Amino acid sequence: xxxxxxxxxxxxxxxxxxxxxxxxxxxxxxxxxxxxxxxxxxxxxxxxxxxxxxxxxxxxxxxxxxxxxxxxxxxxxxxxxxxxxxxxxxxxxxxxxxxxxxxxxxxxxxxxxxxxxx
Amino acid sequence: xxxxxxxxxxxxxxxxxxxxxxxxxxxxxxxxxxxxxxxxxxxxxxxxxxxxxxxxxxxxxxxxxxxxxxxxxxxxxxxxxxxxxxxxxxxxxxxxxxxxxxxxxxxxxxxxxxx
Numbered sequence: 001x002x003x004x005x006x007x008x009x010x011x012x013x014x015x016x017x018x019x020x021x022x023x024x025x026x027x028x029x030x031x032x033x034x035x036x037x038x039x040x041x042x043x044x045x046x047x048x049x050x051x052x053x054x055x056x057x058x059x060x061x062x063x064x065x066x067x068x069x070x071x072x073x074x075x076x077x078x079x080x081x082x083x084x085x086x087x088x089x090x091x092x093x094x095x096x097x098x099x100x101x102x103x104x105x106x107x108x109x110x111x112x113x114x115x116x117x118x
Numbered sequence: 119x120x121x122x123x124x125x126x127x128x129x130x131x132x133x134x135x136x137x138x139x140x141x142x143x144x145x146x147x148x149x150x151x152x153x154x155x156x157x158x159x160x161x162x163x164x165x166x167x168x169x170x171x172x173x174x175x176x177x178x179x180x181x182x183x184x185x186x187x188x189x190x191x192x193x194x195x196x197x198x199x200x201x202x203x204x205x206x207x208x209x210x211x212x213x214x215x216x217x218x219x220x221x222x223x224x225x226x227x228x229x230x231x232x233x
Contacts, residue, residue: 033220040127042208042225043162058220090162106152107221109162 003027004110006091011115013078013085021076021113023091030095032074033107036060037088046089049074078115089113122211124224131199131231139194139207139227147214151192152221153183157205165207168192179203204231 004025013019025032031050035043045058049068063082068074074093078085092107125140143149153165166177173185183194192209206228210221 035223040225042124043223045220048220092162106164106167108164109154111161 004091004093004108006089006110006113008113009111011113013115013117015117016080018077018079019115021078021089021091021115023074023076023110025072025074025091025093025108025110027093027108028071028095029093029108030071031093032068033092033094034058034064034066034074034076035090035092037090037112043090046076085115086117087115089115122209122222122224124207124209124227126227127225128228128230131229133201133231133233134198137194137196137199137203137229139209139229141192141194141209141224143190143192143209143211143222145190145211145213149214150212151183151185152210152212153177153181153192153194154208154210154223155205156208156226162208165194199229199231201231201233203229205229 007022011019033048034046036046037043044060046060046064047055047058047066049055052068052071055066055068063079065077090112091110094107121144123142131137151168154162155165156162165181166175166183168175168185175183181194181196183192185192206226208226209224212221
């Protein structure tokens with residue numbers, strides 16, 4: 001079964017703690033993305049990576065960090081510096097246009113992780 | 119700032135009513151356009167997309183969208199909604215010449231279909 005998995009589904013954290021959200025894909029996609037979804041705000045981009053060992057900040061990167069050591073994995077760490085971390089976090093992946101078997105620029109999403117800070 | 123606008127935050131319709139959700143974007147040049155849907159408790163799923171060709175795009179579950187370049191719009195339509203269409207709908211744009219860069223999303227429209 002091809003797809004994107006995120007774990008855990010629900011996560012609770014105490015203030016001041018760092019926490020890492022997992023995202024794994026077996027679609028052989030080059031690019032991966034992290035979005036944050038808040039009610040009435042839509043999806044806002046945190047970080048993205050177009051290739052292994054490279055990543056760029058999105059619109060709301062402050063208080064977050066990522067790594068891309070493997071093509072299939074793009075973990076997101078929510079640090080204690082993130083002022084308002086309670087949210088729903090979505091991971092996505094895609095391939096660039098023109099690759100055989102890929103859908104041009106279509107992003108595929110994981111099921112999400114709901115993080116609550118207590 | 120360049121952006122994607124969805125004008126309706128929450129739409130409430132009766133079953134069998136027709137649906138039109140607005141989406142406007144502010145990018146010039148050639149864009150790729152998407153509508154995603156998020157059913158309660160489920161993944162964000164692709165509903166339909168436009169890259170080129172016929173500006174009237176058919177998607178899954180009876181949805182369609184029309185790209186009107188002169189109006190920078192990509193409105194989503196369905197002639198007759200069902201209770202199962204209750205969900206949140208997101209319009210997204212892949213800006214011009216951006217290849218594999220992230221999509222820019224609108225803030226979403228919540229659709230509630232009542233019996």
